[in-house]
Amino acid sequence: MTTAHIPAPFPARATRLRTFFRIAERSISAQACLSIIKTSPPFDSGIEASIARLPARNQRITSILRPQYVPPLRETASRSAPPRIECHPRPRAVREEPPVPPVIGITSFDEHKNRSAYVSINATYPYSVSAAGGLPLVLPGPSGLASGAELAEAAAAFVRRLDGLVLSGGGDVCPYLYGEAASGGVARMDSGRDRWELALFAAAQARGLPLLGICRGCQVVNVALGGTLYQDIPAQVPTAGGHSFDVPMDEPAHYIDIVPGTRLGHLFADARILVNSFHHQAIKDVAPGLVVSARALDGIVEAVESPDPDRFLVAVQFHPEGMTRRFPEFLAPFEALVTSASS
Template sequence: MRPIIAFTADTLTEPMTAVNDQFADMAPRPLKNAVLAAGGAPLILPFPDDTHLAAEMAAAYVATFDALLLPGGPDVDPTFYGEEPRPEIGRTVYPKDCFELALIKATLAAHKPIMAICRGMQILNVAMGGTLYQDLPSQDPHASLRHAQAAAGQYPTHHVIMKADSSLVGMIGQRAYVNSRHHEAVKDVASGLKVAATAPDGVIEALEDPAHAQILAVQWHPENLWEADRAQLAPFKQLIERAQAGHVAATTAVSA
């Protein structure tokens, strides 16, 4: 049986993010297709406009899925990591942040696997106590690459280097050519996470937990690359494997 892989979407604020939207570069459709190709069953979770419902909805949802996939999207509200917005910050969606933060915490507490992409990696880091650069070009003097690429999203534009002790190096190799669509990035890494990959300019490109068991997060968009570069499907396959292992363990515990 395919494990249920849940991911969040801007379905209440962004008409173009419908599941089968024609704007494949921006919508959840590439995520849906990657999850299906990897062997999972995708489930999209809308966020409530009422932020008071965020924790309640997160608790209700977490029982319905085997793993959580956090996709890309708008900037993260900086007040969640103790800062006010800089002039360079992009669009934020406060109710979405409230819901995803609650959902991440509920998923971590339930010991279910998480994969995060782009904004997903950023809000995961914040949820676990880390901070972000609100705008790389104006805040990080070492960010010498263009991380908000002008090329179409399915085309790679810069390299990333995997850490030798990361799970990614076994999946993708030591070096990969990836796409890059962000101006925010991880600054201070949260306790409980470690850097798994960087860009040549030092910008953090992947995070994971030290045991490689629950969390894998990447800054690039493998959902737009895997059809041309099959190695980019490996993180999704690993998520499915982790979800299946957790589902079997949970079922065994209930049976006992």
Template sequence: MKPIIGIPGNILTQQSPDFVGLPITYTPQGFIEGITTAFGLPSVIPLGNPNDAKEYVSRIDGLLLAGGQDVSPLLYGEEPIPALGTTSPVRDTFEIALINEAIQQKKPILAVCRGMQILNVAFGGTLYQDLASSYSDLTVQHVQQTMYDNGAHTVTIDPDSRLAKIYGPTYVVNSYHHQAIKELADPFEAVAWSKDRLIEGFEAKDPDTSIVAVQWHPELMIKTDEKMQQLFTEFVSRVKKNKVPAL
């Protein structure tokens, strides 16, 4: 049977002039296609009550954390600075509950962009709220101006990491973020970096904990770069290996 990959959804309210203000639960299509191509079954989890996280996670085989709003700095003990973007406390709280349950139930995780950031915060890490105003060593364009399905800057990758098995020691990735990892949470180790030394990828230190997180957006490049699809394929493979066969 194909493994079920849970993708926590987002809420859109400005989709059409005919339906202004109508909340729509969604996830970017690239995640759906990436998982489907990897022979997984994507399932969008609507934002909901954190008390339901245990049941949601019990019904999936892996958790994919997508991009979106800024993560609230209140979660890591900071006040919001003027350059902070839109946040969603409801999404933050719900996704942290899902993350905690995925760890408890030993379900593999793939985290992308905001997903990487909320995963770090869930385990005690911190973020740069805005790179332009908070990171003095900024020399790379992290909100790219070229087309979204093209790589824009290079990353250096730890040769012993899961990511290196896909991308090699260096690779060109796309980039759409103004927040980034500041202090990495203790359970994780950095495995990819931009040329201005920002963390672009991390993995779990514990080899028995199946977690990979990236700052770039592979879902936007799966049709132009086969290695971006390979990230989803590797994730589904991890999920299959982890899945307990049905009796």
């Protein structure tokens, strides 16, 4: 019978060790046990253990006493008192969170009906942003903000929380913003929205925020940077073809020619594409800092962009968001916006 003589103050440990030795003595080397007990903390050096020599079969005592995932124990108390054992558990694996999509703000307009006011937007905008991998966030209007300073402060607060911005379509831009009086062809003007989107654009420019302008948004970009508009294409450009059609949003209306080498040219495989068309205003004088990237066959500007390769600023007169379900290639401007917003 193998015994282990362990002096006080370790009676409980002695019982456990005797039980362990009785179980282990048939399968381990006695010399290995003795060596480990004499050299392994927290056992006191005064412990005497006598173990009958047995045939050495394996060295499993090492893995039993010291599993690989448990760090070595160390004695921190004096030899005159029971040792305090410190054990540091294996750290848990850190759970990786999925990447957060870039937040893309989309401008809206106020709509009054049924004795209530609504923040409205065509559902195809958030759908297209989401399909491109972004997280759409509909931006409400200025909500009673009066002064330019208040608008600028509110716009800057919004933009700080965005990774990209879409200036959406809507009514006509007020001509006084580009130094002209309103003609008879101008309709559905909203000066509050004009001032709010100009403030958003200025805040986005200051941060270098990736920006996509669509239809009215294209015109806002041009006016914000100092350009002008045709207030009414049929009245001011009688030779122009049709640009405002009463058809579904995904119905192609006319061709546009994309300028080779532009950012827009890299987004579409063909230099001439069919687009939808729902506008009666268009860019007249292109603003400084912008270049034309597409024209209709009648010469009307259909897209502008920043020539800076490090600045994603693209504005189109057609509505790509209205064609993405039927023609997936029109998702390209939104994918480019989201990609730029992710970097």
